[in-house]
Amino acid sequence: MTVADLVKTFTFYEILVGMKATITVFIQRIVLRNRKAITLQYPHEKRDLPGTYRGMIALLKYDDGTEKCVGCDLCEAACPSRVITVISAEVEGEPMKRYAREYSMDMTRCLFCGLCVDACPVDALAMTKEFAWARYNKRDLRLDKPQLLALGDRNFPEREKKLEFQHPNVAYFNIGHKNLPSKAS
Amino acid sequence: MDMLVFAGASVVKIAVVMVTVLLTVAVLTLAERKVLSWMQDRMGPMEVGPYGILQPIADGIKLFFKEDIIPSGANWLLFSLAPIISLIPAFIGFAVVPYGPNIEIELYGVTIKPFIITDINIGILYILAFTSIGAYGVILGGWASNNKYSLLGGLRAAAQVISYELNVGLAIIGVIILSGSLSMVTIAEKQAGGILNWNIIGMGHGLGIWWWIPVTQVVGFVVYVISSVAETNRLPFDLPEADSELVAGWMTEYSGMRFAFFFMAEYANMILVSCIASVLFLGGYHAPYPGTLFPGILGYFEGIAWFTVKVYGFLFLFFWIRATLPRLRYDQLMRFGWKVMLPLALANIVITSIAVYILR
Numbered sequence: 394m395t396v397a398d399l400v401k402t403f404t405f406y407e408i409l410v411g412m413k414a415t416i417t418v419f420i421q422r423i424v425l426r427n428r429k430a431i432t433l434q435y436p437h438e439k440r441d442l443p444g445t446y447r448g449m450i451a452l453l454k455y456d457d458g459t460e461k462c463v464g465c466d467l468c469e470a471a472c473p474s475r476v477i478t479v480i481s482a483e484v485e486g487e488p489m490k491r492y493a494r495e496y497s498m499d500m501t502r503c504l505f506c507g508l509c510v511d512a513c514p515v516d517a518l519a520m521t522k523e524f525a526w527a528r529y530n531k532r533d534l535r536l537d538k539p540q541l542l543a544l545g546d547r548n549f550p551e552r553e554k555k556l557e558f559q560h561p562n563v564a565y566f567n568i569g570h571k572n573l574p575s576k577a578s
Numbered sequence: 579m580d581m582l583v584f585a586g587a588s589v590v591k592i593a594v595v596m597v598t599v600l601l602t603v604a605v606l607t608l609a610e611r612k613v614l615s616w617m618q619d620r621m622g623p624m625e626v627g628p629y630g631i632l633q634p635i636a637d638g639i640k641l642f643f644k645e646d647i648i649p650s651g652a653n654w655l656l657f658s659l660a661p662i663i664s665l666i667p668a669f670i671g672f673a674v675v676p677y678g679p680n681i682e683i684e685l686y687g688v689t690i691k692p693f694i695i696t697d698i699n700i701g702i703l704y705i706l707a708f709t710s711i712g713a714y715g716v717i718l719g720g721w722a723s724n725n726k727y728s729l730l731g732g733l734r735a736a737a738q739v740i741s742y743e744l745n746v747g748l749a750i751i752g753v754i755i756l757s758g759s760l761s762m763v764t765i766a767e768k769q770a771g772g773i774l775n776w777n778i779i780g781m782g783h784g785l786g787i788w789w790w791i792p793v794t795q796v797v798g799f800v801v802y803v804i805s806s807v808a809e810t811n812r813l814p815f816d817l818p819e820a821d822s823e824l825v826a827g828w829m830t831e832y833s834g835m836r837f838a839f840f841f842m843a844e845y846a847n848m849i850l851v852s853c854i855a856s857v858l859f860l861g862g863y864h865a866p867y868p869g870t871l872f873p874g875i876l877g878y879f880e881g882i883a884w885f886t887v888k889v890y891g892f893l894f895l896f897f898w899i900r901a902t903l904p905r906l907r908y909d910q911l912m913r914f915g916w917k918v919m920l921p922l923a924l925a926n927i928v929i930t931s932i933a934v935y936i937l938r
Contacts, residue, residue: 411902415617419898422616430621 442522447505449523450498451545452538453516455555460542461517464493471512474502496538501531521548583688591695595672603845604634610897617901641841644834649724652831656722661832661839664715667708668846674701675853676763678863678882693863693882694763701762702754705854706747709809712843713739716811716818719840720828731827734908735811735818741915742808742815748923749802752795752930753777753858762854766862773866778859792933797926799859801919803895806851808915810844812896814903815911822905852892853885860888 401407421428433440442448453461464481482494510518521544528534536544608623608631615622623630648657678693691697698704713735720732756777757765765777774781778799781790808815819827829840856862863881870877906914 408903412898415898415902418619419613419617422619428619430615431619432621434621434624 446522447507447520449500449521449526449544450503450505450509450541451519451521451548452496452541453519453545453549454542454552456552457555459555460492461515461553462493462496463515463517464491464496465514467512467514468509468518471508473506473508474504476500476503477509493538496541498536498541500526500534500536516553519545519549521545523548579686580688583686584690587685587688587690588695591692592673595677595695596669599669599672599846599849600842602849603842604638606845606848606893607637607841608634609893610900613894613897614901617898638838641834641838646834646836647831649831651724653722653724656718657831658836660715660719660722661836661843662715663718664712664843665839665846667710667712667715668843668850670708671705671850672853674698674704674762675850676766676857676862677885679878680763680767681878693878697761697763699764700760702750702760702765702854702858705762705850706743709847709850710739710743712847713743715840715843716828719832720818723828723831725831727824727826727830728828731818731820731824731830734820734824735828738811738815738817738911738915739809741912742805742919745801745805745915745919745923746809748920748927749798749805750854750858751923751927752793752798755927755930755934756780756793756795762857762862766857766864769861770864770868772864772868773861776859776861776864793930793937795859795926795930797922798930799855801923801926802855802859803892805915805919806855807896807899808911810847810851810896812844812848813900814906816905817908817911820905848893848896849889852889852896855892856885856888862888 418428422430455461464479466479466481469475469477469479476499478495478497478499479493480495481491484490484492505520507520510520523544526534611633612622612630614620623633626632626636648654673695674697676694676697680691680694680697682689682691684690716735716739717732720728720730720735723729753765754760757768759765759768769776773779777795779790780794811818817823817827819829824830829837832840863885865871865880865884870880872880
């Protein structure tokens with residue numbers, strides 16, 4: 394131990410360095426006023442979420458108001474937490490076309506990984522920026538199809554155009570191009 | 579009649595001091611959160627009132643109306659007694675602190691000292707004795723809760739308070755040797771005449787122009803401040819209520835007003851410790867310049883203002899240290915207390931007493 398080390402020990406040098414750091418921040422905040430808090434007053438002001446934010450999952454519609462979902466069950470297969478339940482059915486009178494008769498998500502289990510969105514062949518699923526979904530009743534977090542569609546309507550005001558070559562009978566061949574509409578901020 | 583006037587005046591003084599201390603506690607609860615947040619790039623409480631200045635009132639109302647829970651396995655008597663044992667010694671020490679100059683006024687033929695509640699000739703001993711009782715509140719509360727975290731916190735508090743109270747007692751002996759008195763008022767009076775005569779410098783004891791150097795109480799002051807931080811169970815020595823290890827230590831099972839009592843005791847202890855440090859080492863109500871700027875009554879209040887500034891300076895130091903330093907490990911705490919602070923305090927006593935013996 395050198396003399397310098399001894400002097401440092403007896404004068405609490407390291408502690409004083411740390412205390413200088415905190416008082417510097419304090420003076421910048423209170424006296425000089427050139428430093429701002431990095432925290433936000435959450436309910437009053439909110440962060441700008443990035444476009445890739447993975448919030449609540451929504452079902453989308455085409456611009457003519459028809460559902461994009463073709464009831465293929467791939468999202469259910471992709472989901473690691475078994476959030477999604479799809480009951481698929483034929484469209485009346487069109488034996489080649491299917492749709493999801495029932496589509497429900499148990500959001501209490503969802504871990505917001507986005508695998509269902511990736512798995513969807515027709516880009517019918519998307520992740521919104523909604524996250525403040527605390528509920529008093531756990532069952533309110535089991536979302537059915539109308540709720541999921543409403544989420545989509547609310548967060549994606551511009552809908553994808555339904556392409557001409559998409560004959561209803563071959564809709565499941567319509568591989569998505571991952572050109573999801575931009576989210577409402 | 580004389581007795582009545584004296585008692586009335588004493589009650590008024592006690593009431594003023596109690597209200598001031600309680601108000602300071604309320605201010606401190608907010609000030610600590612605000613100062614900490616300013617030092618840590620946060621905002622602190624902002625919701626209640628403008629910039630959160632009404633937060634202490636909201637906290638008080640909340641604690642007052644909270645359910646008073648006594649755990650089923652707890653020792654009812656000691657569980658109820660512990661917060662009171664903790665709170666009363668914290669407030670009782672303020673009785674002997676000189677808040678202003680030691681003047682006397684005549685009121686209906688009775689001599690009254692307006693800025694001093696009482697001047698007992700063993701004032702500092704009295705404070706030390708009562709703050710030691712405060713540790714029983716912590717220990718009993720920890721044991722009576724019937725909770726392992728509380729018990730661990732109480733045990734830690736016992737070991738820590740005993741170790742560091744020794745250092746507090748030894749650190750102030752240098753000041754007592756220099757002043758030749760245990761009375762807080764006498765100790766404060768002997769430091770009159772500017773910053774150089776304060777005990778932390780120590781030139782005010784008539785030992786000549788150079789011979790004040792061996793009696794300077796810087797070491798005693800540093801040992802006292804560090805030990806008092808430990809004694810009030812605050813960071814970096816907050817092992818008894820280490821949030822990240824023992825839920826809330828000895829306060830785990832307490833809620834409502836019982837918890838508020840412990841909380842008030844902690845902050846009152848902080849204020850008391852700051853008052854003692856100001857009086858013993860920083861000249862109490864004396865200004866850093868000789869005499870007072872204002873004559874007469876204003877001069878007395880100037881003294882009180884300087885005392886307040888010093889006390890709040892210490893309290894800010896408490897917050898500052900809390901914002902800066904992480905918690906010590908338990909063996910580090912004990913080693914620091916017994917192997918560093920204790921020898922330093924003892925050396926301070928030896929050097930001061932030899933110097934005073936030879937030079938006086």
